[in-house]
Amino acid sequence: MSQPKIEFYKIRDFGAKMNATIEFLRENMGRLFLNLLFIGGPVALLMSIIFTNIFSSMGDAVGIEDESQALNFFAVLGGNYFMIMLISWLAGSMVICVSMTYVRLYNEGVAKETPVGDVLKLALKKYGGVLLLGILVAFIVFISFFVFILPGIFMLFVLPLAFATYMFEDISAPNALGRTFTLLKDKWWSTFGIGLVGYILAYVIQLVFSLPTMVVYFANIFTLIEEASNNPSDPSAVFEMFSSGYMTAAFAISMVGGYLSYSIPLIAYSYQYANLVERSEGRGLMNEIEGFDKE
Template structure:
């Protein structure tokens, strides 16, 4: 057993979940990121390129000549560059989101099954096996949330809580895609508010931490704005979006996605086991069974 082993299958209060999320990440940082790089590396590169392309296409909004379709310039909407870049970026984010969650949860499954000992190849094999289901659930849940938020926001908030647990259910219970959704609603029944509070706090913390990576891009933008204003050369706002800004913004955006997804994935695992223990006492029964066998 790993000396720093953290027991997932037990009841926890909100404060305990928050503490253990950080402890788990601190004690498993290197091996977890190592396997994450192996499972998400290709998609991560595509995500980097798509965000850079999207940032570049968006900068055309600030270019009066591009928007006006002046001589020698392609109209942004006619060329379709903005729509293409947005579509590619959204698809990349959805796939990256699913892969991060799948990798983290399969890592935790291996971690819990072997008392803290993780074989990376087992994690990679698990992600490959569930890849289709993970991506399908990622797209399906996104559509459900989009519809929910379009229906006056509140339904979207309500749906977000159970849908946040679909990946843990898929990985830990090996449920079918559509079964995970019904099981997620059953799992949060009578526990919606505490689950919502936990997700909200984790979301705020991870967002604040991730914002640190935006500081270089913000500082560079401030410096460029101040310089342009002092020189009286602010007639073309699109000049603010040069290659340096695009690079800084792209790196910051990807790091923010990684931090937020990572913290959320780990926290949903703790939330899942907490709710599962409260309803089914699985961890307690396993401990009793193991004690009986040792005796």
């Protein structure tokens, strides 16, 4: 067991919390990448195959006039989209569990020595609660959007803090949500800012991973324009381009990047959680005092 370089329970201003997030990523990117790739890699490949199947189905559907065939096409299309939404939710919840489990292991000084399989086992213990908490958070955000758009946007960036509360404390998902509201007292705007900046950084990283998709697209765009000009009544070439093997691989890389970049705001929320706990409870200070007593 080694002492972590970055102290967790510590009062930090906005800049210090973002610096802690970046420093954590710089120190742990390789191991964290490996853990997330173990989850995100297969899921990204599955999602990319579903996407390319959708575009392939769209290409086959061009010119369908039979009503029964059209209904069958839309049923298949709707089923594929439902599968994408379901897999995204399940995989995103797993990314939350793995990312914050790794942060917790880092704070205990054992992250680098813990095998990927063991990190996954620990993450799975919290998986059901994260799924439930995701439903609760989504419901509150939906109601906030229904009341007015701005509160919905605000809650969208603030309430993910509840995942850190649940992952770092041994409490139920509903209790984690309630405790999060307690911790957020007078710190709503700083939490909003942490989430906003974290997601902006994630978006920038996601753009890098999306480059292969753009390369494949622009590599085929001139051929596509030529085919469209030769046969303007048949738009199936567009869908064929997006259902190619190259595009499947590019989609997979982009989605892996999405799962990896999603860890950035999650880590930022983790340090915001630790900051709020230290402000209200002084947990880090108490740990230091206990350490002195043992010496």
